[in-house]
Amino acid sequence: MADPSAYRPSPGTIPDAPGVYKFRDPGGRVVYVGKAKSLRSRLNSYFADITSLHPRTRQMVTTAGAVEWTVVSTEVEALQLEYNWIKEFDPRFNVRYRDDKSYPVLAVTLNEEYPRLHVYRGARKKGVRYFGPYAHAWAIRETLDLLLRVFPARTCSTGVFRRHGQIGRPCLLGYIDKCSAPCVGKVSADEHRAIVLDFCDFLSGKTDAMVRRLEKEMAQASSELEFERAARLRDDIGALRRAMEKQAVVLGDGTDADVVSFAYDELEAAVQVFHVRGGRVRGQRGWVVDRLEDAGEESPVTGLVDQFLSQFYGDQADLEDDVANSVPREVLVPELPADAEAIGEWLTGLRGSRVQVRVPQRGDKRALMETVERNAKEAFTQHKLRRAGDLTARSAALQELQDNLGLDSAPLRIECIDISHIQGSDVVASLVVFEDGLARKNEYRRFAIREAATEGDVASIAEVVRRRFAKYAGESGGQDRTPGIDPDTGKPRRFAYPPNLLVVDGAGPQANAAADVLADLGVTDVAVIGLAKRLEEVWLPAEPEPSILPRTSEALYLLQRVRDEAHRFAIAYHRQKRAKRMTMSALDDVPGLGQSRRAVLIKHFGSVKRLTAATVEEITQVPGIGLATAKAVHTALNRGEEKQ
Known part of the structure; x- marks a missing residue:
């Protein structure tokens, strides 16, 4: 892990101008590209306290080994250069919004001599126009079936197209007028392309013009006594309107x-x-x-x-060849x-x-x-939920954990500990429980760190492990590992039995600290690992090097879910505790108002905001709050405003 301070640019060397910057790893590969209105302000923010950075950002700056930048004249130039560099270097830490391959689209191969309409799943290709995505492939085929009578374009594969050209007979769609049969020369390449472009115009939203044109042709055919042609145009208009009805109208002003x-x-x-x-x-x-x-x-x-x-x-x-269609x-x-x-x-x-x-x-x-x-x-x-709800995947994950960690049995119960704080203030911890690969939220626990709050994450992990397992070790005497039974309910007491696997958020030092506490308590049947965010490394106690699970491993995915859930639960508790502390601090300076009466006031009004808006008379209605105290509270919360 690189130390960001080792490659931090010297103060004053970063220009205060718009530009684009690149982080490179020690091997010289670009790992992240970004832009900034002020390079100096943006880059300095990456080299602030590393613990305050987002986990992925922290991983990026510790993976990188150098940073460089290019100054540009405008923010628009910065945007263009950033996009070009992301496309050129494909940095691992830049998010790439590649097309979702799970959704089908209607593809029109305008890059072919005889364009084809077909259902497609996959990455976008230049020269092909796409419509959708649709929720289901049958929705595309249903739309095509309606529109082919109006726009009889080719839908067959290249092999089928060539074969019918060789035998000189069109396919069934050609006989029922749902294909203009360019394979046998019924229409020229230019005429067929015109049909396809009309089809694209219709799906692009130019529906009203198309319908008006057909209505005009129908009226003209009727006036010329060409009733068969007029009837066909009437049916074509009906098909177009049915196709339009399948797409919900959400805005009435022709919004693009x-x-x-x-x-x-x-x-x-x-x-x-x-x-x-x-x-x-x-x-x-x-x-x-x-x-x-x-x-x-x-x-x-x-x-x-x-x-x-x-x-x-x-x-x-x-x-896209039609940029106006791709950029609204x-x-x-x-x-x-x-x-x-x-x-x-x-x-x-x-x-x-x-x-x-x-x-x-x-x-x-x-x-x-x-x-x-x-x-x-x-x-x-x-x-x-997709993979969490897959029984086969969960079973595979538990089996992989048993094999990779050398456990005697699959870890049917996993507990995970995570620490949350901001620069050492309001230090809290979470403990989450997973059984059979699923979260057991009713057994989650949270801890306010007491003794180790100022000693860092390693000491905090040790305190939580000690508090979690102390009662269990005492009740079991360090020998009997059967769950304790509650005499009132006849059910096992919560946390009266240990997990098969204890996961701590961190690397070797955190895993060693947890293992040492368990050894001191005499708990020997709990496996301990640390899961580091940097490269998702699995650290075993007393091991000098981590184990690296494959990125596609179900076991790694399960560990990540357990760790992320512990992280979420810890952050939620930390924010709650910090908000409560900040809320109560507004009343700290009120003379004669102790902690109990502060709590009574907050409970009565529901929040400091409502208490601030209350009058002196309303405050005195709270049990235990006299007139003098009410005036003091009102004054403290409304400093600078006119007193009532």
Whole structure:
């Protein structure tokens, strides 16, 4: 692990100007690329207290061995250079929003002489136009079946196309007029391409113009007494309208926009995008990616928005021939990034006309944003539960842990400890329990660190392990490991039996500290490991080197879930404790108001905000609070304001 201070640039050498920076590992490979309005401010934030950084950011700065930067003249240039470098170097710590291969799309191969319409799953290719994604492949086939009578384009594979060209007979679709049969020369390549382009225009939202044109042709055919042609045009118009009805109308003003929203936790984020063209939802995409919080961003959402817009639309513009279709007139986001104006200028340059990035405040667009947000949260929840709910995967994970750690049996009960604090203040710990690979939330425990609060994470881990196992070791006498039975309920007491595996968040020192405490207590049947965030290394006590589980291992995935859950639970308790301390501190200076009466006041009003808004008379209604104390409380909470 590299020490960031070893390669920190000298003070004053970093320019206070916009630019793009690269972190390189000791081998010279680029591991992260970022941009900044002020290089000096942004880079200095990476070299602050390492414990205050986001876990993935901390992993990045300790993996890197050097940092370099390039100064540019504008933020728009910084955006473009950042995108080009990410594409060139593919840094491991930059989030890449590659297309989700699980959703089917309707692909139109405009790069072929005779373009083909077909269902496709996979990475995007240049020269191919895509519509969707759709929720199901049958939805694409149903739409195609309706539209082929109006736009009889080729849908067959290259092999089928060539074979029918050789035998000189079209396929069944050619005989029933759902294909113009370019394979046998019924239409020329130019005529077939015109049909395909009309099809693309219709799916791009130019529906009204298409329907009006067909209605005009139908009226003309009727006036010329060509009733068969008029009837066919009538049926074509009906097919187009049925296809339009299958796409929900969400906005009535012909809006051309992408609506983006996120759901995230400390380590991962889910993003959902609804593509609205002509006021209708034409497609939906979703990704789940690892988070890397940029140290200079004010909030997690602004950082996610910034990364997504620059990478997603840069890739779309590179792959799509029709840039105006890939970059909409509006991009609706939950929060504006700090460089929203520069991003808007950059997107305008890609599209060739003005693009607006904004947050919808009310009306239909706000309602649609809330719908996209719900979809992001649902996708994130499903991502978390997908592998956790797989019995086969859980069984495989437990078996892999037994084999890799050399355990006598599969670890059916796993407990994990994590420490949370900010620079040594409000130090707390969490203990989470997993049985058979599933969380047992009713058995979670949290600890306020007492003796070891000022001694660091290793000492805090030791204190929690001692407090967790002291009662168990005493009741079992260090020998009898059968669970203690509650005489009142007849059920085993909680924590009266040990886990098969104890996981601590950290590396060798943390694992050694936990193992030493267990040895002192005489507990010898609990395996201990440490799981380090940096490279997801598994540390065994007294071992000089860690074990590295394969990245695709079910065992590693289970350990990560256990560790992440402990991390989440610890952070929640830490925030609660810190908020309570800050809330109570507002009343610390009130003379004659002790801890008990402060608690009574907060409980009566529910919050300091409500207590601050209360009058002296309302405060005196609290049991035990007299007039003098009420006036003192009111004065302390309303300093600088007019007294009642």
